[in-house]
Amino acid sequence: MIIRIAKNSGFCFGVKRAIKIALEAAEENHEINTLGPIIHNPQMVEKLEEKGIKSIDDIKLVRGKPVIIRSHGVEKSILEKLRQNGTEIINATCPYVSKTQQYAAKLSKDGYQVIIMGNQDHPEVIALKSYVEGEAIIVSDEKDLPDKKLSRVGIISQTTRNIKDLQNLVNVLLPRCSEMLVINTICNATMIRQNSTLKLAKESDVMIVIGGKNSSNTKMLAKISENFVETFHIETASELNADWFRNKTKIGITAGASTPDWIIVEVYNKILECKGNIADKVTRIEDIPGFKEENNG
Numbered sequence: 001m002i003i004r005i006a007k008n009s010g011f012c013f014g015v016k017r018a019i020k021i022a023l024e025a026a027e028e029n030h031e032i033n034t035l036g037p038i039i040h041n042p043q044m045v046e047k048l049e050e051k052g053i054k055s056i057d058d059i060k061l062v063r064g065k066p067v068i069i070r071s072h073g074v075e076k077s078i079l080e081k082l083r084q085n086g087t088e089i090i091n092a093t094c095p096y097v098s099k100t101q102q103y104a105a106k107l108s109k110d111g112y113q114v115i116i117m118g119n120q121d122h123p124e125v126i127a128l129k130s131y132v133e134g135e136a137i138i139v140s141d142e143k144d145l146p147d148k149k150l151s152r153v154g155i156i157s158q159t160t161r162n163i164k165d166l167q168n169l170v171n172v173l174l175p176r177c178s179e180m181l182v183i184n185t186i187c188n189a190t191m192i193r194q195n196s197t198l199k200l201a202k203e204s205d206v207m208i209v210i211g212g213k214n215s216s217n218t219k220m221l222a223k224i225s226e227n228f229v230e231t232f233h234i235e236t237a238s239e240l241n242a243d244w245f246r247n248k249t250k251i252g253i254t255a256g257a258s259t260p261d262w263i264i265v266e267v268y269n270k271i272l273e274c275k276g277n278i279a280d281k282v283t284r285i286e287d288i289p290g291f292k293e294e295n296n297g
């Protein structure tokens, strides 16, 4: 029996950075707010709350405390309101997300009809849309495209989407427009995680995908994996079921970019337990076979 983890699983550069910024800010401030959860992982958000980092949904609840802008960013108008109110802003927006926001603004300023590939309800996309001058078209995939001819089109993507979906979108749209500018804004961390998950899913009898049920990038890993093998998406080790591993000898694990190491370690150890092996338990993610630390964003 072998249990392996997809390399680069877990926290990405942008999430590590956001948490570091939040923890440093919490050391200097008794109480501090984040607008929406700082990352899409309920267990990590709970841990941060214990340190005085509270997630709020409305700027009316700021009450003079500093505000951390989460890794997905927030709408431009909200940032402006916070500035007008004199609120101290601590910006933990991932630099890749900020870059995508700049592309959104520039494309619309240059006269392109901006098309964003992403989930219209996701905070990153809601924020991204706010940087577009005029109306952005938001599509989940090529099936959502409007059935009309477009002239100058600028395409960007939510950072955690899949490159094949972006390619499909471009293929369908190209014959319908006279000019197309495509910027691949899917971040490197996303692409690395998706590729390593795909590779491991092809080599495994069952896959466990760990991460927030509200995490886009984790859901995408689950979608990629289930095309090849039986896949279970869980948030914590308590959801594991020993039946999933019966007669399975090659077990794969992967985790979204917002999944903390300690949860991944717990899941690995619990799977070992399910297979009757407690001797090989680990205390660090680095000791799980297959793990490789991300060395860039």
Ligand code: SF4
Pocket: 012, 013, 014, 015, 071, 094, 095, 096, 097, 159, 160, 187, 188, 189, 190, 217, 257, 297
């Ligand atoms: S997934 Fe990519 S864009 Fe999102 S926080 Fe991580 S590094 Fe930044």
